Amino acid sequence: MSGTPDSTHLHAHLDGDAHYQHQSGKRSLTTLTLALALTLGFAGVEAISGFLSGSLALVSDAGHMLTDAASLALALFAQHMTRRPPSERYSFGYGRAEALAAFVNGLAMLAVVAWIIIEAAQRLMAPHPVQGAAVMAVALIGLLINVAVAWILSRDQDSMNARAALVHVLGDLLGSVAALAAGAIIYFTGWMQADPLLSVLVALLILKSTFAILRESYHHLMEGVPEQLDYVAVGADIEMINGVASVHDLHVWAMSPGQPALIGHVRICDMAAWPRILEEIRAMLLATHGIDHVTLQPEPA
Numbered sequence: 001m002s003g004t005p006d007s008t009h010l011h012a013h014l015d016g017d018a019h020y021q022h023q024s025g026k027r028s029l030t031t032l033t034l035a036l037a038l039t040l041g042f043a044g045v046e047a048i049s050g051f052l053s054g055s056l057a058l059v060s061d062a063g064h065m066l067t068d069a070a071s072l073a074l075a076l077f078a079q080h081m082t083r084r085p086p087s088e089r090y091s092f093g094y095g096r097a098e099a100l101a102a103f104v105n106g107l108a109m110l111a112v113v114a115w116i117i118i119e120a121a122q123r124l125m126a127p128h129p130v131q132g133a134a135v136m137a138v139a140l141i142g143l144l145i146n147v148a149v150a151w152i153l154s155r156d157q158d159s160m161n162a163r164a165a166l167v168h169v170l171g172d173l174l175g176s177v178a179a180l181a182a183g184a185i186i187y188f189t190g191w192m193q194a195d196p197l198l199s200v201l202v203a204l205l206i207l208k209s210t211f212a213i214l215r216e217s218y219h220h221l222m223e224g225v226p227e228q229l230d231y232v233a234v235g236a237d238i239e240m241i242n243g244v245a246s247v248h249d250l251h252v253w254a255m256s257p258g259q260p261a262l263i264g265h266v267r268i269c270d271m272a273a274w275p276r277i278l279e280e281i282r283a284m285l286l287a288t289h290g291i292d293h294v295t296l297q298p299e300p301a
Contacts, residue, residue, distance in 0.1 A: 032079060035149045036072040039065055039169070042145045049138040053131040056123050056195050058138060058179050065142075065172050068149075070108065074101045096256060099220040106214035109171070109206065116203040120196035130195050132187025139179035146173040167213050171206035178202045223253040226260045234262070234289055241284065243268050243277045245301035252291070261293035267301040274298045 043065035050058030081097040146169055153166040178198035185194035216227075225231045231252055238247045250264035262285065268277055278296060285291040 031152050031155060032072055032076045035152050035169070036069060036076060038145055038149050039072060039172075040069040042142060043069055046138055046142055049134060053134040053138075054128050055130045055135045055179065055182065056119055056128070056199050058135055068169055068172055070105075074105060077101070096221065098256065099217045102213055103217035103221060105167075106210050106217060109167070109210040110214075113203045113206055113210070116199050120200045120203075123196040124193060127192035128195075130182070130186050130192055132183045132185075135183030135195075136180055136187060137183075139176050139183055143173065143176035143180060146176050167206075167209040170209065171202065174202045174205055175199075220254055225252045226254045229260060229289055229291075234285070234291070235264075237284060237288060238264075238266065238281055241277060241280050243270060243273050244281075245269055255293060259293065260289070260291045261295075262291050263295040265297045265299055267299045269301050271298060271300055 043062050046058055046065060047062035050056075050062050079098070081094040084094050086094075150166060150169045150173055153169060178201060182195040182198045185191055219227070229252060231250075234252060235247050235250050238244060238250075245267040248265050248267070250262070252260060252262050255261045266277070266281070268274060278298075281296065282294050285294055
C-alpha cells in the first residue's frame with residue numbers, strides 16, 4: 001500500500017530479475033569532498049591575487065574555479081541523491097540526478113566562457129597594467145592545486161558527474177597554465193595583451209569538452225539509446241532467437257549512466273515455449289549488448 005513500509009517490496013529484485021540496483025552506493029563521496037575543499041579554498045586566494053595584480057587571466061581562472069566549486073558541490077549533492085533507494089513516487093530511484101547535475105554544470109561553464117571572452121575583448125582594446133611576477137607565483141600554485149584535484153577526480157571515471165567536474169578542473173588547469181604564461185610574458189617583455197589573449201585561448205579550449213558533457217547529459221535526460229548500443233541490432237538479435245516471430249514497441253534507454261534497460265513486445269509462435277524463449281533472450285542481451293534490466297511482454301504470433 002502506498003505510504004506504508006510494506007510498499008518497499010514493490011522495488012525488490014527476486015531470483016531471475018536484473019541485478020541492477022536503483023541506488024548508487026559504491027561511488028565514494030570522499031573524492032568529491034576533497035576536490036571541493038581544495039578548489040574552493042584556492043579560488044578565494046586566486047581571486048584576491050588577481051584583483052590586486054590586475055590580471056584578467058588570474059581573475060578569470062578564479063571565476064572558473066568558483067564554478068568548479070559550484071559544480072563539485074552540485075555533483076556531491078547528486079551523488080547523495082543517487083544513493084537514496086527508490087520510493088513510491090520515484091520508483092526508478094534517483095540515478096538520473098547525476099545527469100541533471102552534469103547538464104547544469106555544462107550550462108554554467110558556457111556562461112563562464114562567455115564572460116571571459118567579453119572581458120578579454122575589452123582588455124585588448126584598453127590594456128590594463130598587470131604585475132607579472134605576482135601572476136606567475138599564484139598561477140604556479142594554482143597549477144599544482146588543479147593537478148591534484150584532477151588526479152583525485154580521474155579515479156572515479158565511472159560517474160558522469162565526476163567526468164563533468166573533471167572537465168571543469170581540466171579547464172582550470174589550462175587556465176593556470178595560461179595565467180603562468182601570461183605572467184611570464186608580461187614580466188619579461190611588458191606586453192600586456194598577452195593576458196587577455198591567453199584567456200581567450202583557454203576559453204575556446206574549454207568549449208569542446210563542455211559541449212561533450214552537455215551532449216552526453218542531454219542524451220541521457222531525453223532517455224536516448226545508450227551510445228554503445230545499436231538499437232536496430234538489438235531488435236534483430238531478439239528476432240533471431242528460435243521461436244520469436246517479431247519484436248515491436250521496443251524501447252532501450254539508460255536508467256542511470258552505465259545501466260541500460262529494455263522493454264518491448266515479442267510475438268512468439270508457441271506461447272508454451274515462452275519461459276525458454278525469455279531465458280534465451282535475457283542471456284543474449286546480457287552477453288551481447290550488456291543489457292541486464294529486461295522487461296518483455298509475449299504475444300501470440
